[in-house]
Amino acid sequence: MKILKSIILALLIMSVGCDVDYFEDPNEPSTPPSSGVFNKAVQELVQDTRDVWFSGRFTLATMQMWQQSNYGDEDRYGYRESMRETWEDLYWNLENLRLVIELNEDEATAVQMSAYGTNEGQIATARIMMAWAFNLMADTWGDIPYWSYGDRDNAQFQALKLTSEEEILQPAYATQAAIYADIMSELAAAAAQITAAGEGFSEGDVIYGGDAAKWAKFANSLRLRIAVKLGNATEAADAIADGVFTSNADNAMFTFEGSDKNASPMYRSWNVDARSDFAISHQMVALLKGDNIQDTLGADITTNPFAGVADPRLMEYAEPNADGEYVGMPIAMTSAEATTITWESLPNRDNIIDKPDYASVLMEYAEVCFLESEVNGWSQTEYEDGITASMEKWGVAASDINSYIGTVPAADMENVLTQKYIALYMDGHTAWAEYRRTGYPATLLKPDVAGFPDGRPYAVFEPTSATYKYFIFIPIPAEITNELPTRMEYPDFESTLNTNNYLDAVGRLSDGNSLTSKLIWDTN
Template sequence: MKTFKYKLIAVATLCLGAVSCDTDYISDPDNPEVAPTTQLVNNSQFDLAFNLNDQWLAGRGTLGFSQYWGGTFYTDENRYQLRVSQINDFWNDPYRILTDLKEVIRLNEDPATADLMSAYGDNNNQIQAARIMMAYAFSKLVDTFGPVPYWSYGQKDNADFQALRLDEGINSPKYTSDEVIYDDLLNELQQAANMMDLSKTVFTEGDTFCNGDAANWVKFAHSLRLRLAAHLNSVNPTLAQQVYAESADKALMSNSDNISFTFGTDDLTGGPWHDAFTVGARRDFAPTVSLMDLMYNRVGPFSSINDEDPRVDQFFDTRNDTDEIIGVPYGFGDTPARNVIDEGIPDVEIIKPDFVQPIIEFAEIEFIRSEFEGWDQTHYLNGVEASMERWGVASSDASSYISALPAATEETVLTQKYLALYMDGMESWTEYRRTGFPMTLSVPGDTYDYEVENEDGTTQTVTATFTTLIPGLNEIPSRVTYPQNEQLLNKANWEEARNTLSDGDQMFSKIFWDVN
């Protein structure tokens, strides 16, 4: 897995204005003992955007679970047999990022370093931004595994929140209930937004998410609250509605507010799909049949529309200059996948180095507003329009498509939300688990017919069945199992967490909000 490393700027060069430089921290200017918080934040944002969306966690994981992409050659992951290294990365990458973000907080609170860090932004605002990013990272852990070791700034003295406390001698942390974590994440985001000083800079540089603007960080926090509220809407509608009322008018209001990460223009700083397709010369990912059938309106709630979804040309390119992308069957094994000729590849805009990775976008927030306001038509259409605009669809094509859409219903809103979440496989997977939409995904037990050529030149139809490789798993996974190291190194706490899950540490155990 690619890990991006930034060259740390010598602290000696960053002693600006009234900020005094403690020589204890710059005894070796080429190897500063204290990293600038802007570097820690920039590296954390890069890793959140890259490592959680690369060819391993997304391409062979969540983009597959969501059936945006399927494997054209290696298909075991399409049948949910994840590699040990993938499961480890689902766990280790967020915790490594969280460690850096906690360090940002420490550097801004510690009297020995706070003045030095104030050169990189307001101390208080840096802390609040770190809390928001930590909430984002912890939400990914919870939505992947369920109960996990947890820590938060607002309850840093909570004895049951034992993650990230190795410096205190806690190397076998307890797991916290996924429901308890959700409650605390909502509070963390609310407090961080309320404590952000809009008159001061957050970070002087290195902040790709929000460009150092406190108002943008507030919108980010409230948008994440809306996302979490949507996850809770079926299991705790009272709390979900309360959060919606508190945050709906403070969240993203246009595509100009989108929270995203734009990668660099070279091989070192480029995005995960440039790394996979160009640097690594991968050719084993393609759109799925289920997605192509939906976008060409062959199935689903938009089948009354004559023309295809205009985003299809922004999402994918054909391999062989064909008029229509077929897609690969997902979950049916190697032979059917390898039998497809014109399966398509991700569009050049996705493979280019400076791909813009979505973190949370206005279109998603509009669909959430539609849901909470009784499947509101205006927010529904706004969401579709925002997605079209974000992907560069010509306004005339977007208008033609939108004018033909059926009215807002649970199915139409959530299916359009699925399309708008393209390239955010983890969030789309969460949406499917909590809602069951879109209803067009292939599921275990489905069959797929394909033609094969015999040695004599004749053809025959062969039927494949979607079967998983995980005993007892007869559905799209509800979670990822805990890493094996947790069973070895943190066994007592792992066993306690396993016993709280509906079916133990299995891919078919439900996370608390999954009541679909």
């Protein structure tokens, strides 16, 4: 009965935006192929976290990689409820990943599922993707309902039981400490499991095509990310020893299809929905040009560790404006003001917004290099390897890479972490976690700078008038005074649908269900 419930739920989910009909009889659902369930779950996970809402208006805007050119509220932390409701979408997709596991464990379906790859390999692959998603959710909200394959009987882990025999409709929120510890355990076990299986999915795996060795590297690399975030040196060393990414060929990427229907979310926004809501930020352009942001008197507001050094990634990240210049979008004071700016540079067309088959990165080799540099005391070798990997991924010429590396200052904490931020372009969520953990980069605008409670006026050169225009960064939420948000608020419906568990979780947060509560690893 349990697996029948799961199949019915999965078919309902997969029927949305999916051309495959898994019903032989309208009154009796057949068993869906695990490869199709997995493929759809991963596609939706990437779409939900890399779309114009959760990514464009939330993480990319918050980390000042992009800014909005039509609506400015989210740039100033006025997040809409739709951003928080990604929570619900993520749990639907996690339910499908759990179904992949059930289909490969249940005696009634396991043999049939083996046509799509080894049972153990499929289970391990689903575990790794669940770990990736749960880590993202914990990094966003803090305590959340959680489920574990390896510790499924843990009374604290009650999520994903909508279709189980227990049918827990109001799951407890597991603590962050328990979640992160279990995710690292899951990743280590899943890496060993898929290595022993020798194969993942034989079809339906867009990320690695069933390559067991690459999935194991992804698991170990993700474990390294979490271990460094938690300051767990032993776990970090073990992850590296077990085998992490060693080149860009290992990057975990989901490549979208070339058709309009299944193209990347950013392509669909610009080319199908005919919208143009985003531009590369003034702060990112200044960082890549080697400039500091200045106030009305010409004094520096931000500190660019690469001052005077032009980064060749600028032309890969952004599109020149109508005058052939790279000019970033400032944080506007109002949405109306944002629409008056017409000289901003868009994100790069060929690499991002006009590329239907854009490859969205879940984790990449450059990040691993910078993590290894940190583990090794800010080592120079891994620092240079990370810069090289990032530039090669974006198509920068070898001569330009060598010239840049020969010009930038040597590795130290600020330089490594600022280069990591640059390399994480388009992965605003990971950059947000890194900023909260470390306080870098120091090139982001904050609402309270040098004693200006409403934000220090900063200058942006307006090319159309050849004069400077001045902006003030005033956040919308009253609780934000001098920093970026440190978490996202829980969605409103949790307070009514899961009241007691919601209140327990809110009570464990340092500042309640607010944008200013800090997660357990946010100690800077």
